[in-house]
Structure formats: structure tokens, C-alpha cells
Amino acid sequence: MKLSARNVFPGKVVGLRKGVTTANIKIQVAPGVVITSSITMEAARELKLKVGDKAFAIVKASEVIVGK
Amino acid sequence: MKLSARNVFPGKVVGLRKGVTTANIKIQVAPGVVITSSITMEAARELKLKVGDKAFAIVKASEVIVGK
Amino acid sequence: MKLSARNVFPGKVVGLRKGVTTANIKIQVAPGVVITSSITMEAARELKLKVGDKAFAIVKASEVIVGK
Amino acid sequence: MKLSARNVFPGKVVGLRKGVTTANIKIQVAPGVVITSSITMEAARELKLKVGDKAFAIVKASEVIVGK
Amino acid sequence: MKLSARNVFPGKVVGLRKGVTTANIKIQVAPGVVITSSITMEAARELKLKVGDKAFAIVKASEVIVGK
Amino acid sequence: MKLSARNVFPGKVVGLRKGVTTANIKIQVAPGVVITSSITMEAARELKLKVGDKAFAIVKASEVIVGK
Numbered sequence: 592m593k594l595s596a597r598n599v600f601p602g603k604v605v606g607l608r609k610g611v612t613t614a615n616i617k618i619q620v621a622p623g624v625v626i627t628s629s630i631t632m633e634a635a636r637e638l639k640l641k642v643g644d645k646a647f648a649i650v651k652a653s654e655v656i657v658g659k
Numbered sequence: 660m661k662l663s664a665r666n667v668f669p670g671k672v673v674g675l676r677k678g679v680t681t682a683n684i685k686i687q688v689a690p691g692v693v694i695t696s697s698i699t700m701e702a703a704r705e706l707k708l709k710v711g712d713k714a715f716a717i718v719k720a721s722e723v724i725v726g727k
Numbered sequence: 728m729k730l731s732a733r734n735v736f737p738g739k740v741v742g743l744r745k746g747v748t749t750a751n752i753k754i755q756v757a758p759g760v761v762i763t764s765s766i767t768m769e770a771a772r773e774l775k776l777k778v779g780d781k782a783f784a785i786v787k788a789s790e791v792i793v794g795k
Numbered sequence: 796m797k798l799s800a801r802n803v804f805p806g807k808v809v810g811l812r813k814g815v816t817t818a819n820i821k822i823q824v825a826p827g828v829v830i831t832s833s834i835t836m837e838a839a840r841e842l843k844l845k846v847g848d849k850a851f852a853i854v855k856a857s858e859v860i861v862g863k
Numbered sequence: 864m865k866l867s868a869r870n871v872f873p874g875k876v877v878g879l880r881k882g883v884t885t886a887n888i889k890i891q892v893a894p895g896v897v898i899t900s901s902i903t904m905e906a907a908r909e910l911k912l913k914v915g916d917k918a919f920a921i922v923k924a925s926e927v928i929v930g931k
Numbered sequence: 932m933k934l935s936a937r938n939v940f941p942g943k944v945v946g947l948r949k950g951v952t953t954a955n956i957k958i959q960v961a962p963g964v965v966i967t968s969s970i971t972m973e974a975a976r977e978l979k980l981k982v983g984d985k986a987f988a989i990v991k992a993s994e995v996i997v998g999k
Contacts, residue, residue, distance in 0.1 A: 592728060592783065595770035595861040597695035599726070608973075610952030612814030612833070615971055616725055621689035627665035628723035629952070629971055631788050631819055631833055633812075634731035638727045647726035647728060652767050653857045653993045654722035655696035656928075657684055657935040658667070658715035659706045660932060660987065663929040663974035676769075678748030680882030680901070683767055697748070697767055699887055699901055699992050701880075702935035715932060720971050721789045721925045724860075725731040733831035735862070744905075746884030751903055752861055757825035763801035764859035765884070765903055774863045783862035789925045790858035791832035792996075793820055793867040794803070794851035795842045796864060796919060799906035799997040816950030816969070835924050835955055835969055837948075838867035851864065856903050857993045869967035871998070888997055893961035899937035900995035910999045919998035926994035927968035929956055930939070930987035931978045 598650040600626065604642050609635065616640060618648045626650075666718040668694065672710050677703065684708060686716045694718075734786040736762065740778050745771065752776060754784045802854040804830065808846050813839065820844060822852045830854075870922040872898065876914050881907065888912060890920045898922075938990040940966065944982050949975065956980060958988045966990075
């Protein structure tokens, strides 16, 4: 499946923290560029996410703020 | 100002496309990692964004989808 | 690719309106259930979206408000 | 109140999972179409959400990704 | 309809800018507090939004970044 | 740093609720206007947020729904 989301970055899971309903995942997509994602625990379980996994960080362009 | 947003990446503006109310900005944050942002034209004007500028791409963790 | 997004609905493109930087897409996912999406024109062009196409509407759980 | 959100779907609560600060709600809006929402526990308590309730799933068009 | 969104602020439309697919609306919710919203033109037309109208600005808690 | 986000409101932290992975913060930005934010606990810790702190509530225009 091809996505309209402009930002689809392949990387590796380098961090994972589980709560009751929410999990925080860290995906390294380049040296020094680690993207943090907050997803439902249900999703984390379904994707069987664990540190070391290959994964994609996906962000819609409308969610990106620019700073200068 | 320090932000709660987990994803604040410094980079360089490498693309800019202006519409009537919306602008699309491309910020390169690492070799091969270009983040696309969609912001209001009002914001693009206020920040005086142009290709070559240093800029930050900022994304809240709750906006990041994980793919596997 | 499997997505963490909890809402991935297959459907058919039933409407498409193009602006300068933004396009509005309507995807019917069930009888009487049409999901409207606003994406960049760049994405609409890349996906070659047109009325009648099969497509998915994808929404992260954290983006869904509940009304009662 | 009428909302600018393009996606306002009436349905029925078919699932509810509570965490400390976050709750996950599932709303069936058509046969085979269940929308998952992640909201604050404060909101879940205020709306007194429980399985079987009539509820709306509401999504802004800019939050919908298209896949093809 | 009661919303799970934690932020529902009554105010008055003080600005309106229309594009092809997107409109930018400014709603004053308190002295010195003007909230800017970017919505589809389709929504702006349906709500018949114009300067001077009473309106609500609605934001889900998960969309709010904290700065310090 | 200047932000493209159209909504940057200075205020004071008037509430704070911590979960395992997520924290809910309330920031008063005007008399009668309290903005609720849901952020990662990691962010809450890094910003050392506590009741009484000065803080900003930041929202991208594309995240604001209009009601009428």
C-alpha cells in the first residue's frame, strides 16, 4: 500500500516504553535522528514491536510544525 | 522555549510551494531524510521561509504512526 | 506494511476536489459512510487518485473525537 | 452545534479500555466498520461512556491519510 | 452533542480567508486570545461562516504541545 | 525559535495528572480559558512541569475544529 503521508521513514526501533493503554516507541531513521511515536498498546501488541525491529515512522505533512 | 514535542529536528529548507491559504515546505534534517510540512501561508510569510533557510521540523509523538 | 493506526478502512474514491496545494478526497467505506480526507496535491498526484479508484482511509486513534 | 469536521459518524460503543490517563473507545458506525478512538480518561468519565451507548466518532479531514 | 475534546471555547469569528480548498478562520475566545483554525472550504460554506458570527474553537488535548 | 503554529498562548499550569506513559496538563491562558494538553510523561519530566509554572499552549491551525 502506498500512502498519501509525505513522511514515511524506514528505521530501527531503539526504544519502547509500555503503559496501560499507550506505548512510546523510538525509531532511529538516520544517524542522530530518532523519531518518537506514541501509539495504543493494542497496536504495539499487534505489530509485536520490540527493540531492534525494522519499522517505519509515518507522519502526515499537516502534522509538521516549522520552527525558525 | 523548550517544547514538549518529542520530535524537534534542525535542518535546511530544500523546497517551498505556495498556494492561496496553504504552503508546503520541505526540510532536510539528515542525508536522505526530507520532512514535508503543510502550514498556513500566513505562517510561511511571518517566518519569511525561503529555500536555503535553516529551520526546524517539529512533530508531536502522538502524530507519528508506526509501520512494520 | 502493517500500520499501528487503528483505523484502516478499504473503500472507493467517490469525490475529488483539487486546489493549488491541497486536495480533498472522499472515500466511501460502507453504505452511507463516506470519509473525507484533506491531503497535499503532491500526494494526490503521486497516488494518481481519481473517482472510482479503490483506496484506504487511514486514521490514528488519537485523532478521533467522541461525541455523545 | 454543527461542526466543521467533515467526518461525524453516529454509531454504538462496542469496546472500552481504561488506563490511568487515557481510554480507548471502539465505536461501530456500520456493519464491519469499527472506529477506535483514544481520549483522556477525564473525557471518558465526563461522557460516562460505556459499552452499548450511542456515540459519534468525529474526525477532521486533515487527519485522514489516504492509502492506495 | 457533548464532545470528548477537552478544549471547546466559545467566541466570535474575527477573521476569514478563503482559498480554493482550504479556509483560515480566526475566532476570538477572550480578550487577546484569538485562535486560528484551518478547515476545508466545504466546511466553511456549510457552516456559512462570516466575520461577526458566534463560533466555537475545538481542540483535542492530544493536539496541544506545551512550551516552557 | 519562532513557530509556524498559529496558536501559541502564554499561561500558567493549573493542573497536572500523571499516568504511566501519558500526562495531562491544564494551562490557563486567560480568565476562564483553560487549555488541556495530553503529552508524553517523558516530556512532562524533561520540562519539569508543575502547577504554578509559566507555560505555553501551542496548537497548529490544522488541528482546530470550528463549531457553530
